[in-house]
Amino acid sequence: MKDLMRIKCLISQDIETLLNQQIKKEAHSSSLYLSMSSWCDQNGYDFSADYFAKQSEEERVHQLKLFKYVLDMGGNAISPEVSGIKTDFAGFREVFEDALEAEIAITQSFKNIASKCHKEQDFVTMEFLNWFLKEQREEEYKARRALELFEVIGEEGTGRWEIDKHVNKITYSEQ
Amino acid sequence: MEKACIDINELINVFSNTQGSIYQSDKLNCFYIDFGGKFARYNCLSLQKLKKVVENIDVEALLLNTTKADFELVTFNGCEHIYLLSALEIVALKELLQGTFTMFKLNYMVNDCLNRLVY
Numbered sequence: 518m519k520d521l522m523r524i525k526c527l528i529s530q531d532i533e534t535l536l537n538q539q540i541k542k543e544a545h546s547s548s549l550y551l552s553m554s555s556w557c558d559q560n561g562y563d564f565s566a567d568y569f570a571k572q573s574e575e576e577r578v579h580q581l582k583l584f585k586y587v588l589d590m591g592g593n594a595i596s597p598e599v600s601g602i603k604t605d606f607a608g609f610r611e612v613f614e615d616a617l618e619a620e621i622a623i624t625q626s627f628k629n630i631a632s633k634c635h636k637e638q639d640f641v642t643m644e645f646l647n648w649f650l651k652e653q654r655e656e657e658y659k660a661r662r663a664l665e666l667f668e669v670i671g672e673e674g675t676g677r678w679e680i681d682k683h684v685n686k687i688t689y690s691e692q
Numbered sequence: 693m694e695k696a697c698i699d700i701n702e703l704i705n706v707f708s709n710t711q712g713s714i715y716q717s718d719k720l721n722c723f724y725i726d727f728g729g730k731f732a733r734y735n736c737l738s739l740q741k742l743k744k745v746v747e748n749i750d751v752e753a754l755l756l757n758t759t760k761a762d763f764e765l766v767t768f769n770g771c772e773h774i775y776l777l778s779a780l781e782i783v784a785l786k787e788l789l790q791g792t793f794t795m796f797k798l799n800y801m802v803n804d805c806l807n808r809l810v811y
């Protein structure tokens with residue numbers, strides 16, 4: 518008997534489902550960052566607004582990268598519905614706390630997919646995921662560094678103004 | 693007509709239960725579901741979609757809902773077939789599809805061992 522399912526598609530249904538869930542999570546991240554950008558802009562944190570707008574764009578790129586992979590492998594990529602995006606934040610600091618929390622959740626999610634790939638011996642998808650695993654290093658680093666500014670600079674006086682100015686300058690390099 | 697189709701296209705019985713059967717045609721690269729008085733053709737994608745749709749039906753809720761008959765329409769966009777199934781039939785179709793996909797998995801492993809990984 519021909520293996521019709523395998524002829525049609527490189528990835529298993531389980532992996533396809535996980536990747537589609539990840540597509541949705543990246544779309545959610547993108548919308549959340551945009552929401553953070555809006556909040557920052559309205560509260561006078563211009564540099565942070567730019568920073569989050571850029572992050573939002575990056576998440577969109579992540580989403581499309583996953584989307585293309587699923588399709589290229591012969592799977593069914595699903596355009597996700599995104600709802601329940603937080604639009605109000607208690608303060609400047611909470612925005613950054615939420616951003617780090619969101620990145621941690623994404624890292625965990627990728628680890629979960631990677632673990633499934635190992636179980637199935639899907640080394641092709643594993644190799645594809647490596648890019649994202651590496652990307653999460655940078656994403657978490659930047660989010661953590663940003664939050665640390667609140668400790669280093671402090672929020673009193675012109676502190677928030679100072680923090681806002683520094684957010685855009687955070688960069689990550691491996692060396 | 694069903695019998696004729698099975699003979700002409702040399703259909704392989706992938707999985708059967710008391711309510712129906714699913715066949716594969718290596719000649720036409722497609723599947724046939726013999727279920728609910730229907731003999732319907734599916735391709736890979738539509739068979740996967742049907743499985744998802746059937747698995748998403750909450751049979752328990754269907755039985756507990758007293759305002760509605762215990763029947764459910766089973767179809768999806770782009771599907772040429774519609775099934776009107778009772779709760780019991782849904783359970784049977786679910787089993788039929790799950791059994792079929794388990795056989796696919798098994799076939800995949802057998803293909804690996806017999807064809808793909810030999811040198």
Ligand SMILES: [Fe+2]
Pocket residue numbers: 543546575576579623
């Ligand atoms: Fe991302």
Ligand SMILES: [Fe+2]
Pocket residue numbers: 546576620623656
């Ligand atoms: Fe991210």
